[in-house]
Amino acid sequence: MPSRKRKSSKFKKVAIEWLKWTSAIVPILAFIYILYYYKQLDFLKKNEEVKSVTTVLDAKDSAKLAEVIQKNKINDNIKIVENEWHLVGGIAIHNMLVENKSTQSAKSFEAEFKYLSDTQEALTTKVITIKRDLPAGKSTKITDLSVGFVNNGAVGCDTKVITAKF
Known part of the structure; x- marks a missing residue:
């Protein structure tokens, strides 16, 4: 009878060790399989180099030149003729004729x-839409236009006028 106890205790020791290793390895393998299944292992692949072609344009083809021409047209076509403004609690209210x-x-x-100070130095600059x-071809009065807080x-x-949408 003593031999039976030894065999069962040896089996228990081996089974427990095997169970420990299996319980440690199986979750890791399952995690790797999930990453593979959902294609999340892309970081292992070598990234392809991005190739770009740069072409130099002449000054005539430049977008900046077209932008300058467009601004000049806007400045010739749309102008702020009159601008009356006053402060109400630090907020600038404008009445304009465009x-x-x-x-x-x-x-x-x-x-x-x-907005300018006594010495005609710019204190604040605000751009609003x-x-x-x-x-077309007319003047429009815009009243009670709030620009925001001003010194x-x-x-x-x-x-x-900077830009306009037609």
Whole structure:
């Protein structure tokens, strides 16, 4: 009878060791299989080099030149003729007269407001989009336009139309 106890205790020791190793390896293998199944092992592959071709354009083909021409057309066609403004609790309120000399009506335009100090130094510059229809060949009065918080030291304001959408 003593031999039976030895055989069963040896079997238990071997079975426990085998179970420990199996319980440690199986989850790792399952994790690797899940990564493979969902194609998450891409980091092991070598990345292909990206090849690009650079072509030098002449100054005539430059997008900046077209942008400068477009700005000049906008400045000739849409102008802020009158600009009256005052501060209400640090917020600048503007009443403007905008003239559209173009043959198309503008849907919206961006205007730059440069607030100046006593020495005509720029304190703050704000650019806002004004979504207001500007009929072709007419002047439009825009009243009570709030630009935002402005330094109380501002005494003057220069306005300029930057872009317009027709």
